[in-house]
Amino acid sequence: MEWLGLQFVAELPQSGQVILNCTYDALLVLVAYLVACAASFATLDMAERVGHAEDPASQRFWRWIGALCLAGGIWAMHFIGMLAFQAPIDIQYDLPVTLFSLLIALFASWLAMHTLSEAQPSLLQYLKTAVVIGLGIAGMHYVGMAAMRSAATAWYDPTLFTVSILIAVGASFAALWVAGRLRDGAGLYLQLLKYAAALILGAGILSMHFTGMAALRLVLPENSLPALPPESGHMQLGLTVALITLLILGSAISAALADKKLQHKENDLRRVNTLLTQLDQARMSLQQVANYDALTNLINRRGFNQIFAEKLSQKTKEGGMLAVMFLDIDHFKRINDSLGHDAGDELLKVIARHIKGSVRSHEDVVARFGGDEFCILIGLRDREEARNLAQRIMHKMKEPIELAGRRMVMTTSIGISLFPEDGTTCEELLKHADLALYQSKGAGRNGLHFFNANLKNRATLELQLEEELRLALREENGLTLHYQPIFELRSGRVTKLEALVRWQHPVHGLLTPDRFIAIAETNGLIAELDNWVLRKACEDLGELSRHGCDELKIAWNCSPLNLAREELADEIETALRTAGVSPERLELEVTENALMGNIANTLVLLRQIRALGVSLSIDDFGTGYSSLAYLKRLPLNTLKVDRSFILDIPKATADMEIVQAIIVMAHTLHLQVVTEGVESLEQYEFLERSGCDFIQGYLLSRPVPLSELRPVLEEIDQRKHAHAVNPLSRARGTSAPVSLDPAAKSPGSHAGASVVRPIR
The missing domain is CATH 3.20.20.450 (EAL domain)
Incomplete structure (x- = not known):
């Protein structure tokens, strides 16, 4: 019976001569086994590198290296095994067919490494791939056998032929399963396990080869005389192929080991960088705790004093003005007394957002000094900018706030001191702003005051204006x-x-x-x-x-x-x-x-x-x-x-x-x-x-x-x-006023008696 170019026979024909005294060179068989073990170990090592590689390009590289190692090792083992085969007839090998068998081995090896590249291959996937790979390895073997050229006819025992294919499939499944389990491991135990697995897989690959060889029967035609084999250099050729193969496999294993060490160093460096990042974050957290208020996330007194000193030094050298504002929430204690400190804390958060939303986000500094006292530092060109900001804050504070099921409106008292006219040091300016704040509180709260050496005189004037306004209303x-x-x-x-x-x-x-x-x-x-x-x-x-x-x-x-x-x-x-x-x-x-x-x-x-x-x-x-x-x-x-x-x-x-x-x-x-x-x-x-x-x-x-x-x-x-086209157009020289006038309506003016609105 002939199938796919191979002749199978259960019993040899009666006519013809069977060559029974075929032997094997024991040394070359041992060398072939060593090559198979080395190829198995290299394949397991490459599978481990594929599993540990982080980028797709590196995975592809080690997958191809593993495929070349496995294919080259199996093919070299097969080649050496064929050189170890000794028959009393002259046997030659067809080179193109031999090389074609190498391509089959390469395809089977690439398929094996591709499966090992999967994150979590299933058992069924392992089995399917093992069948294909086993058939590929068996195909490589029997294509290599078909490259034999001699006077004898090759017959194969179908039972042993089938067993060799099953051994190839079983060895492939074992290799895939073991490699999948070992690639994610580490340590001495797994390394020893890898050596043991390589020896077993090498034995499986060798067993498949020699089982296939055992299925071979060479039959000479009737009445033909066998040509004696010439003096062969199979031993030298086999050792040379084994040495070259082992050098290639050793180089691949060494490269994998070097890459593994390099990756460990990169991982160590990454861990160091992570640790440094965590240390920076811890330092920033400590700085946050030291310089920021935990409740409102505003700068605290310590952080404010540092920034204040820097800005004051800058303005002293370059020139310019600064304004320091002290803000105190009017009657805040009543909130804590009536609604509790938790409600007071929530109110402080809302007020902090109101203040922060009223200032220039990148230029002005807002701090909470403690309790219900806030401080603002701004750079400005004239004192009216400070007044405008204070009025914006007071206007914003009058927005109703929902708190503990109640709707309330809070007000604030503000005191302002200016650099350089009210002081040249941090302590002096803060003290003067605090004095102005107390003046605002004394004037009835919900107001703002600039520091002035004549604050008492101004308070007297306000009292006088109140009396005169009352008189003006009474007498119209x-x-x-x-x-x-x-x-x-x-x-x-x-x-x-x-x-x-x-x-x-x-x-x-x-x-x-x-x-x-x-x-x-x-x-x-x-x-x-x-x-x-x-x-x-x-x-x-x-x-x-x-x-x-x-x-x-x-x-x-x-x-x-x-x-x-x-x-x-x-x-x-x-x-x-x-x-x-x-x-x-x-x-x-x-x-x-x-x-x-x-x-x-x-x-x-x-x-x-x-x-x-x-x-x-x-x-x-x-x-x-x-x-x-x-x-x-x-x-x-x-x-x-x-x-x-x-x-x-x-x-x-x-x-x-x-x-x-x-x-x-x-x-x-x-x-x-x-x-x-x-x-x-x-x-x-x-x-x-x-x-x-x-x-x-x-x-x-x-x-x-x-x-x-x-x-x-x-x-x-x-x-x-x-001007029919534009009824309001006019020359600049007309009498109609264009320039601003303090008596004209502005955002701070009032027709009846509305609150003074801030100039924006």
Whole structure:
């Protein structure tokens, strides 16, 4: 029977001569076994390197090295085994067929290493791969046998042939299974186990070869004489092939060992780097503990003093100003006493975020000194920057805070000292800021004070102003209203006026609200001041009607404190009825934070006022906190965009986009939009293009008394007729003012008696 070119026979033919005296050279058999063991050990070592390699390129490299070692070792063992075969006839070998058997061995070896590269091969996967590899090794063997060229005919015993294939499959499975178990191990025990496994696998590979050789029967044709084999150099050739193979395998094993040591060094270096990183993190953690407050994550007193000394040294050398601010939360002890220290800690976290959110994130330093005391260090160009920052913080602090199921508003007292005018050392500036803080507390809290050598004199002056303001309200003497035109873009005329309160002091001259509003609020005069502004604005509306301006409306600012008074709606109704003015000509302006302070009560009060026919406007929109969910429920007519969004237009693209978004949102809610602070033609043209309804600012006019209002309105009307394309365009040389004026409305001015708002 012939199958795949091989002739199988159960019994040899009766005719012919069987060569029975074939022998093997024992030394070459031993050499072949050593080569098989070396190839097995190299394969196990390469499999271990594949398992430990971290990058795919290294895995591919060691996989190919392992495949070459296994293929070369098995093929060399087979070649040496064939050289050890001694027959009494001349046997030659076909070189191309022999080399083809090497390719088969290489394919089987590559498949074995590919399987070993898998992370967790299953037992079934091992078995499938072992079958393919075993067939490949058997194929290599029998292709090598087919390379024999002699006068005899090769017959194979089918039983031994089958057994040899099963041995090849079994040896392959054993090699795969052992290599998969040993590649992730380490230590002397596993190394000895690897040596033992190599000896056993080498014996398996050799057994397959000689079982296949045992299946061979050489039969000479009948009546033919065997050609005697020539003097052979099989021993020398076999030893040479074995030496070369062992050198190659040894080089591969040495390279694997060197790579293993190098990887261990890299792992050691990586562990050292990890340890150094952990040490750096521990050092940073210690520094965090030493220099930062654990509760608020702000810098503590120690960290602040270090930064303060550095900045003070820098400013001393380079020149410039610094401001030190001490902040103390008003009546904080009541929180701890009533709600507990846990609630107090949560409140301190919220307050710390408020303060941090009010400063310039990268330039200013915020620290917590302990308890409810905070300190801020800022670089500045003039003292007004420090005032503006303090006012921003005070404004931010008035946002309601939900704590322990309660809604509360906290205030802060602030003391400020300046470098170099108030001191040149850290200790001196901190002490002076602390003195200014105590002055703020003594003045009724919820205020700010700069250090001054004449602090007592200033306190006396504040007391005097309080008495004089009380007298001015009682006698209605000295207080006056100024009006700033509000221009309607659609009609091209002034349709509104904003009423702005001023105090003509007999000694200090014309005072703006930032000089007396805080006094009025602190001493319970704010309701009386607001009511005076309301009554005066209604009287002036009647006066305007008698002079033919019966379509003008007046916008009146209401203090946030007054929104908590239920009698406000009755006071408005009384003022309108007394002056004989239609409610539709009065507009009440309130800030968005005032609206959000107590939304439930505010909503009821605003609906009462709106039911009178009075228009409602939200002032300084964008500077505080507004919930759109509440905004759409409020009975508003107008939304006034804060001037801080207009200042940098047209240079600031972000501000332009914000203003456009506010206009679109307001129109969606069916609200008209007034933009204040308009000072240039570029701003006017931008707002006109964006669909704004009204503008207000120095481009039209500064606030003026009622007696000077008619000429201002006439001048604006003349500009409209003189410049049909742009009714507000004018030359710089005209009399209409452009420069800022301390008596004009600014973000710190007040029409009725609102809180002084910060200049941004």
